[in-house]
Amino acid sequence: MIIETVTLFFSSKKFKRFFRWSSVVVFVLALPHAIFLYRAATAFMSGSNVGRIPFAVFLCLIFGLAVYVHFSNQTWTLRRFFPLITLSIVIWISVTFLEENSNKYIHIPQYMILSLLLFFALSVDYRGGGILLLTFILSSLLGVVDEMQQGLYPDRYFGWKDMVINSSGALLGVVLIDTLTAQSVRNWSWLRMIARQKVLCIILFSGLAGTIFTGLMLWEHKDDKTVVHNYENQILAWNIVYCTTAAMAVFRLLNKSVFTPQPVKTQTLMNTYLLWFITLFCLTFIIHAVSTLTLLTNLDFR
Numbered sequence: 001m002i003i004e005t006v007t008l009f010f011s012s013k014k015f016k017r018f019f020r021w022s023s024v025v026v027f028v029l030a031l032p033h034a035i036f037l038y039r040a041a042t043a044f045m046s047g048s049n050v051g052r053i054p055f056a057v058f059l060c061l062i063f064g065l066a067v068y069v070h071f072s073n074q075t076w077t078l079r080r081f082f083p084l085i086t087l088s089i090v091i092w093i094s095v096t097f098l099e100e101n102s103n104k105y106i107h108i109p110q111y112m113i114l115s116l117l118l119f120f121a122l123s124v125d126y127r128g129g130g131i132l133l134l135t136f137i138l139s140s141l142l143g144v145v146d147e148m149q150q151g152l153y154p155d156r157y158f159g160w161k162d163m164v165i166n167s168s169g170a171l172l173g174v175v176l177i178d179t180l181t182a183q184s185v186r187n188w189s190w191l192r193m194i195a196r197q198k199v200l201c202i203i204l205f206s207g208l209a210g211t212i213f214t215g216l217m218l219w220e221h222k223d224d225k226t227v228v229h230n231y232e233n234q235i236l237a238w239n240i241v242y243c244t245t246a247a248m249a250v251f252r253l254l255n256k257s258v259f260t261p262q263p264v265k266t267q268t269l270m271n272t273y274l275l276w277f278i279t280l281f282c283l284t285f286i287i288h289a290v291s292t293l294t295l296l297t298n299l300d301f302r
Contacts, residue, residue, distance in 0.1 A: 013125075016124050017124045020121035021121045023117050024118055027113070027117055028142055028145070028146070031146045032146060034106055038050060053106075054105040054108055054109050055105060058088070058092075058108065058109055062085070062088070083175055084175050084179045087172060087175055088172060091108065091169075091172060098164065098165070104162060104165055107169055108168060108169035109169065111143060111166045111167070111168075111169030111172075111173060112169050112172050112173035114169075114170065115135050115136065115170045115172075116173055116176075118139055119131065119173075119177050122134060122275060127190075127272050128187040128269065128272050130188065130272075130276075132177060132178055135173075136171060137280070138280075139166075139173065140163075140166065140167040140170055141280075141287070142166075142283065143162075143163050143166025143167055144163055144166075144211070145283065145286055146166065147163050148287065149290075189269060190270075190272040193273040194276060194277070197277075200277060203242075203246065203249055204249075204277065204284070207281070207284035207285075207288070208280070208284060210239075210287075210288060211284050211288070214287055214288060232295055235291070236296070239288045239289070239292040239295075242284070242288050243285055243292070246288075249277070250277075250278055250282065250285075254274075257270060
């Protein structure tokens with residue numbers, strides 16, 4: 001009886017949801033600290049050799065995929081892997097030209113893994129088309145959050161090149177997922193549910209626009225601490241208004257989904273609709289909150 005209860009618990013949707021989203025949170029919190037592994041490795045080998053480790057890991061991944069395809073019963077051909085292989089070559093070559101610092105190459109496998117974790121977390125409740133698009137957007141925004149976190153550390157820096165590399169790794173992860181998952185009929189009817197929420201859409205798009213502005217503002221603040229002072233009150237007011245509005249929007253969405261009974265068919269689509277709104281609201285909230293923290297505490301953002 002106890003064994004059956006435990007088995008049912010670990011196989012339940014609630015446990016899968018908790019475990020997979022917890023894995024995403026833990027991995028994201030660990031991202032800024034990967035530099036310590038790089039520094040520890042440079043005690044045993046040169047920085048350039050350490051920088052080649054992510055590339056070797058990626059080659060091993062591709063080799064593992066080739067072995068899996070060879071021994072599996074899937075009727076896959078090389079054509080199916082052509083976009084992944086081509087994109088991999090383009091990204092790795094581009095990154096070596098874009099960034100000479102070898103410790104940045106670890107960002108590619110990091111964000112490939114993050115996109116995989118996000119995909120598995122989203123897939124617990126997500127139904128319909130667009131899951132890969134949402135996975136890429138969330139991974140890229142988390143890359144922005146990661147860089148903003150680094151800007152708050154005394155010996156770390158906020159850089160646009162890192163954000164480009166982060167998004168490149170996320171894109172590779174999404175293409176990898178698309179290569180390995182079965183193609184099913186995609187239902188986009190949840191878009192109509194989002195389109196009906198005009199106020200929420202306006203708030204969210206304002207937040208996304210504010211995210212771009214926040215990134216530019218912090219970039220200017222990093223180079224010249226006096227640039228933002230002329231507009232500090234206006235920026236703070238916007239950040240506080242948006243964070244408050246976003247928090248209220250998330251509360252309203254959760255309240256509607258938890259306490260208002262929905263037909264099974266509608267609930268399935270509503271889960272997808274909620275995932276789009278809530279995840280994007282939460283990430284834009286965090287980005288605006290970091291901006292507010294930087295301005296209120298006069299942190300030496302680097």
